[in-house]
Amino acid sequence: VPPALLPQFPSPSDRLGATALQVPARLMLVEEAEQCLPGHSFETLQVMLEQDHVLHVELHHPEKRIAVNMAFWSPIRGKGGGILTHLERTGRIDLMGMGSEFMMVEGEDRARKAWNLCRKICEYQETFSVLEKCPKPVIAAVHGACVGAGVDLISACDIRYCAQDAWFQEVDIGLVADVGTLQHLPKIMGSWSLVNELAFTTHKMMAPEVQSSSLVSRVFADKEMLLQRALEAATTIAARSSVAVQGTKVNLLCSWDHPVPKSLRYVATWNMSMLQTEDILKSVQVAMEKKGPEDVPFSKL
Structure with missing residues (x-):
């Protein structure tokens, strides 16, 4: 960021x-x-x-x-x-x-x-x-x-x-x-x-x-x-990805205090780094295998 x-x-x-x-x-x-x-x-x-x-x-x-x-x-x-x-x-x-x-x-x-x-x-x-x-x-x-x-x-x-x-x-x-x-x-x-x-x-x-x-x-x-x-x-x-959960909270709180255009710009800036997490591939693989988030060994922050 x-x-x-x-x-x-x-x-x-x-x-x-x-x-x-x-x-x-x-x-x-x-x-x-x-x-x-x-x-x-x-x-x-x-x-x-x-x-x-x-x-x-x-x-x-x-x-x-x-x-x-x-x-x-x-x-x-x-x-x-x-x-x-x-x-x-x-x-x-x-x-x-x-x-x-x-x-x-x-x-x-x-x-x-x-x-x-x-x-x-x-x-x-x-x-x-x-x-x-x-x-x-x-x-x-x-x-x-x-x-x-x-x-x-x-x-x-x-x-x-x-x-x-x-x-x-x-x-x-x-x-x-x-x-x-x-x-x-x-x-x-x-x-x-x-x-x-x-x-x-x-x-x-x-x-x-x-x-x-x-x-x-x-x-x-x-x-x-x-x-x-x-x-x-x-x-x-x-059980869910800490990267996703904590990032979602940060951006919800940003939206709480700021207008939509600024909040959209903030989440774009946020995700330009956070989308590089390996948690996304893990989540997609688990979904394809018809398993739940609790089956993914997400590392905690």
Whole structure:
């Protein structure tokens, strides 16, 4: 990719693996998680490897109803990328909520603290922005309540599923949502009127309404089915060419922020090098042999 284009568009190192925000069937102990992610300790997260190239990160702070506090933000962002650094190595992440509300509760006051507050807000924003920037696709699977920062979190994910019992709401605590909801939802939902209504009234949206508004693409009967289908999607994505999957994400995000002519020019520039991958010949051969992508030994990026 010509250097002149790189400052204007997302680079491969800036974007996302298949991930889900879900309820786990089994959990990895914190000690095991820390072994998987050296140098990180977790107070509000639990981590487990579900299968090859699928890493689950569970939002786990039940006594606070998964309240979003300082202990939550750091491991996801972290030095060197935190959880996302491990995603680069394993291929996929599942973010999982443990059945209760997770919401924004931090804040400061006074103009004298403005610079520090601005810095903290930017750090909070980056916690969710890294999900969008990660090279791999991320699947968010939600059950129960998704409130405040929970909406910010899932809006940064690539695919969103929910269970029938899920509901979504912005919080009414006297502040402007500042870590992604107001920036993502107008593009995700496509209706300024609906986004304005949700932001101004903090209207509570149930699963059918959320699906009809395009915030989620699928609604499942219960959390068990939700988890199963999200993991199936993650596994399907993980079996495909990383060159194709990650390149597709980069170009989708480019199209998100740029007009069609510029996006077409970008994908042409992108593919002038990426079409030289051996993954294409492997995929064609497998198709001719009537096999599936899971039968191709694609090397991971």
